[in-house]
Amino acid sequence: MPDEVLRTAMQICLSETPTISTTDPRQHSGILDLPEELIDTIIRVVKNTAPVSDFWNCLKTCRKWHRIGLAIHGCLDFSVSATIESGARRHAIQQEEKSTSIEHLTDFSMNPPSQLFLCELRSLTVHVLHGRISSPFNPVSGRNFFESLSDSLKITRKLAMFSLKFADDGWDFPVRDVPAIPETQLAKLVSVLPSTVINLEIDTAGVDLPPSEELLRADQASHLCYQISRIFPRLQHFRLRVAHVCETILDLGPDLEPCFCTKAYCGVGLGKSSCPRICSWDLRRMTVWIPTGQDKENNSFVQASKRLTEHCASHAPFTILVNQQHTHTCVLSPGIAVCTNFTWSVTSNFCSNRTSGYSDHNHRSGSNVQNMPCRDHNFLLRSPRRYFLPNDDNPRTPFPYMAEWAVESQNRWTQDSHRGCRYPICDGSQPGDPFWKTTRDGRGLWACLFPKCQIRCQSFYALQGHQLYGHPEKPHDGMYHSYYPCPSVGCSRVGRWGFYRKKELEEHLLSHHLNPCTMDLPSD
Numbered sequence: 463m464p465d466e467v468l469r470t471a472m473q474i475c476l477s478e479t480p481t482i483s484t485t486d487p488r489q490h491s492g493i494l495d496l497p498e499e500l501i502d503t504i505i506r507v508v509k510n511t512a513p514v515s516d517f518w519n520c521l522k523t524c525r526k527w528h529r530i531g532l533a534i535h536g537c538l539d540f541s542v543s544a545t546i547e548s549g550a551r552r553h554a555i556q557q558e559e560k561s562t563s564i565e566h567l568t569d570f571s572m573n574p575p576s577q578l579f580l581c582e583l584r585s586l587t588v589h590v591l592h593g594r595i596s597s598p599f600n601p602v603s604g605r606n607f608f609e610s611l612s613d614s615l616k617i618t619r620k621l622a623m624f625s626l627k628f629a630d631d632g633w634d635f636p637v638r639d640v641p642a643i644p645e646t647q648l649a650k651l652v653s654v655l656p657s658t659v660i661n662l663e664i665d666t667a668g669v670d671l672p673p674s675e676e677l678l679r680a681d682q683a684s685h686l687c688y689q690i691s692r693i694f695p696r697l698q699h700f701r702l703r704v705a706h707v708c709e710t711i712l713d714l715g716p717d718l719e720p721c722f723c724t725k726a727y728c729g730v731g732l733g734k735s736s737c738p739r740i741c742s743w744d745l746r747r748m749t750v751w752i753p754t755g756q757d758k759e760n761n762s763f764v765q766a767s768k769r770l771t772e773h774c775a776s777h778a779p780f781t782i783l784v785n786q787q788h789t790h791t792c793v794l795s796p797g798i799a800v801c802t803n804f805t806w807s808v809t810s811n812f813c814s815n816r817t818s819g820y821s822d823h824n825h826r827s828g829s830n831v832q833n834m835p836c837r838d839h840n841f842l843l844r845s846p847r848r849y850f851l852p853n854d855d856n857p858r859t860p861f862p863y864m865a866e867w868a869v870e871s872q873n874r875w876t877q878d879s880h881r882g883c884r885y886p887i888c889d890g891s892q893p894g895d896p897f898w899k900t901t902r903d904g905r906g907l908w909a910c911l912f913p914k915c916q917i918r919c920q921s922f923y924a925l926q927g928h929q930l931y932g933h934p935e936k937p938h939d940g941m942y943h944s945y946y947p948c949p950s951v952g953c954s955r956v957g958r959w960g961f962y963r964k965k966e967l968e969e970h971l972l973s974h975h976l977n978p979c980t981m982d983l984p985s986d
Contacts, residue, residue, distance in 0.1 A: 496532060501686070505531050509964040532582050539585040544570035546607055547593030548641035549939035549976065557674045558644045564671075566603035572614045580614065585623040592640050594974050595632040596840070608647045612654045623699075626651065629836050630863040630911070632952025633667040634787040636844045643670045645686050645706055646677070653687040660692075660744070661699040668753055668787075672706035687711045694827060710768035711750075732793045740770075745780040749870055752786045773809045785869060787806070808869060840973050842950045859929060860937060861895075863911055871922045891937035912937075913954040933957060 496504075504953075505527070509517045534537065550564045573582045588611065593599040615621070627649070633640055646927040648664060655662070664686075678685050694700070694711060702711075709840045737905035752761065758764040767784050786807045850865030859865060907924040910917045912933045919925040934942045937956040938949050945960030946967045961967040974980055 468852045497649050498526075501527055503536065507536050509534060510651075519576070528576065529578065532578060534744045538579060539587075540543075540574055540583055541587040541589070542570075542572060543589045543591065544568055545591050545593055545596045545599050545601075546570075546641050546643070548600065550642040550670055551638070552640045552642045553638040555642050555671060558646060558671045558812075559674050560677050560680060562644060562671075564642055564644060566607055568605060568610075569599060569601050570605065570607045570610055571602065572610065577617075579620050582615050583618050583621055585625075586615075586618070586621060587627070590626070591627045591632060591696045594631075594635060594639065595948075595950060596974070597953070597955055597970060608651060611653060613799060614628070615651070615654050615656065618656055618658075619658050620658055622658055623763065624655060624659050625661075625663040625665075627663060628667050628669075629952065630667065630866065631861060632954075634669055634862075635950075636841065637951050638669055639841045640669060641835075645670050645673055645704060648686040648704065649684050649689045652686065652693070653683065655693065657696075659693065660695070660696055662697055663699075663701040665701065665703040666705070667750075668703050668705055668751060670705045672753070683711065694745075695743055697748075698746045700745065700747070703747040705753050706748060707752060707761065708760040711763065712766050712770075712850060735915040747781045747783075749783040752784065757786055767809070771809050782811045783870060789866070806869060829878065829896065836975055836979050838975040839971065839981055842974060848951070849952070859926070860935065861911070861929060864926065866930065867922060871972050873881040879917075913957060913980075915957075915958045921935070954981040 490882065505517070505520050508520050517531070517535075519527045523613075545568060548564055572580070574583070579614060591863070593601075610970045614807075621954070628643075643666060647667070648670065652664075673684065681686050686704065686706065687708050690700075690702070690711050691713050710810075752764060753763055756764070760767070764784070764786070767782065769781050771784065786809070848862065849860055850862060850868075853974050879955060908919045908922055910919075910925060910928060915933070917928055917932070920929055934940075934947075936955060938951055938953075940947070942957055942960060945958055945962060946964055947957070947960045948955040948967065950971075953962065955970065
């Protein structure tokens with residue numbers, strides 16, 4: 463292959479305007495007529511030596527280059543953020559009934575580089591926020607989030623990983639003043655996942671709307687646990703945190719005999735459990751968060767998982783992590799703080815999890831509730847000061863995701879085991895963005911989620927140090943570098959993304975009122 467041909471072709475495909483003009487096909491006949499083997503070589507050189515943005519510029523040269531380039535990429539990741547809002551609030555509804563009908567407003571839109579990209583997609587991450595904390599929020603009329611996402615999933619042919627993650631800090635808004643999301647909608651999403659999906663994460667922060675017993679009896683297909691059980695045998699990595707979890711997930715149907723394994727039956731010397739049920743799984747890691755306030759007395763999954771963590775899976779080639787949250791102060795009405803203290807109990811078949819300080823993770827919060835005549839202002843300005851203590855050796859943090867990662871740090875496939883950096887989603891929706899793909903410059907996989915921070919660290923402990931010294935200790939309190947933060951816990955308008963003038967902050971709060979404000983705001 464002549465060097466000048468390669469140099470000329472690379473100059474064209476890496477130019478700022480790489481798209482080929484079709485006004486005069488003879489003008490660029492040279493690059494259009496290149497053999498596919500030569501195009502393959504050129505794109506591989508760019509992919510291995512040039513920045514990510516240059517690689518995607520190559521794919522914009524023409525359709526031929528686009529098709530070949532996608533095949534070279536081999537692992538297409540796409541991350542997109544979405545905002546959901548609704549007049550139906552989670553704290554006002556206890557469970558989903560057959561007659562429950564909730565309309566949602568959303569700005570969700572799947573805009574991948576091309577239709578072919580979507581068809582060849584390997585990994586899809588959707589990060590969900592709600593309108594009370596997202597700014598700005600411009601809903602698209604007539605668009606349904608779950609239907610649009612389901613339509614996109616039906617097109618994917620090679621999707622291996624799907625992650626639907628609701629905002630860590632914000633979806634558990636004070637007194638659950640968040641949109642009510644029926645769990646049956648999540649079940650429909652799982653039902654349309656392509657058969658190629660082997661890695662699944664669904665995390666609603668546990669505040670979605672659980673189905674009633676009557677609804678589950680009437681329609682088994684609307685049961686999220688049932689839909690997961692249908693694909694569970696093929697899953698390799700699985701993470702779940704929703705409002706309803708039961709033993710149905712582990713039920714593989716009547717064709718397999720029930721498991722009655724004991725430690726003696728499995729045998730210490732076996733490399734894989736002899737239990738036929740366990741042997742039929744492709745599982746590598748499973749993390750399940752039990753709904754708040756539930757335990758072995760009122761949750762059947764806890765009982766079912768006990769068999770996995772103590773008996774037949776003790777020598778199985780996969781890791782199980784079951785987290786239980788014991789709330790000591792519950793939410794009884796909108797006038798009471800979310801909680802003042804709770805404890806996480808972690809159960810696992812991975813021995814080091816029991817000895818690494820992962821049990822009894824305390825979370826303490828104090829509320830600063832101001833009595834105001836406007837109900838919406840009361841919601842928005844109520845700001846529980848939540849501090850998570852991952853374990854005795856680590857400093858406290860106001861960021862919930864740091865506490866969550868501390869619990870799962872050895873088992874987090876979505877962050878350090880899966881290809882690509884999962885977070886923050888809003889910075890990973892376009893080719894060439896900082897979090898589009900794991901960089902090769904050694905910056906690490908552990909990403910800081912503080913708004914507009916693009917720092918990534920080599921280890922979880924390095925990330926803890928970064929957040930301890932690089933960001934305000936109380937992000938929703940006081941001014942930071944002359945910026946006013948939004949006092950609403952979960953809102954990303956904090957730090958340097960806050961407001962320079964107090965009047966701008968007041969306008970921001972008013973824009974997130976569900977109803978007209980009935981109080982006179984103080985002048986600046």
